[in-house]
Amino acid sequence: ETGVTQTPRHLVMGMTNKKSLKCEQHLGHNAMYWYKQSAKKPLELMFVYSLEERVENNSVPSRFSPECPNSSHLFLHLHTLQPEDSALYLCASSQDRLAGGGEQYFGPGTRLTVT
Amino acid sequence: QKEVEQNSGPLSVPEGAIASLNCTYSDRGSQSFFWYRQYSGKSPELIMSIYSNGDKEDGRFTAQLNKASQYVSLLIRDSQPSDSATYLCAGHTGGFKTIFGAGTRLFVKA
Secondary structure: OOOEEEEOOEEEEOOOOEEEEEEEEOOOOOEEEEEEEOOOOOOEEEEEEEOOEEEEEOOOOOOEEEEEEEOOEEEEEEEOOOHHHOEEEEEEEEOOOOOOOOOOEEOOOEEEEEO | OOOEEOOOOOEEEEOOOOEEEEEEEOOOOOOEEEEEEEOOOOOOEEEEEEOOOEEEEEOOEEEEEEOOOOEEEEEEOOOOHHHOEEEEEEEEOOOOOEEEOOOEEEEEEO
8 A cells, every 4th residue: 555545435423423534544644634625615624633642623613523543544434414514535644743744645546424 | 713715617728738727715825836737526636835935836837926025836838638627726724734725627639
């Protein structure tokens, strides 16, 4: 595996379900990100982890819960979602938050549909 | 609200022409800027980074930064149909927050 991988690629869930998204980076980076991408809207930063410590939580509803067990893995736990949460969820990683934190490498994304 | 603004397009150019994509930003603290390309149904891919005023060239791509005018641009020379995609401009202030624009759709006609 190379780069940043995400599973599952597609997910349909009901509003009462609990599911998790998984991200793994094989780049040796020290920061990982979750973004939400909705149609015709800018990428919305949700969470950032640096060296497994959460350093950014961008006013995300508590029905989204991140977990970063190590610098290579990132999870997004989902529960009691709303239909407006349907979107593409992207994971990204970067090497250096100061000089290169903007040089991010994205996984393929999980297309989430909440019914 | 710190923002990065882009014209949503679509910008349509003939094959072989120069495509010019523009971006403005509101946060004067932004220090570095990035262009990402996103094909339909795919995730963003970093194509250019620029950290100082002036031009930076990489193959057919040239990024331009003017911090005084808070303006960033991307020029694509000899545009090809394979360049048809949405181009995202992003500004980074240091730390972890990168602000993305909504993107400009580019269509290169064969």
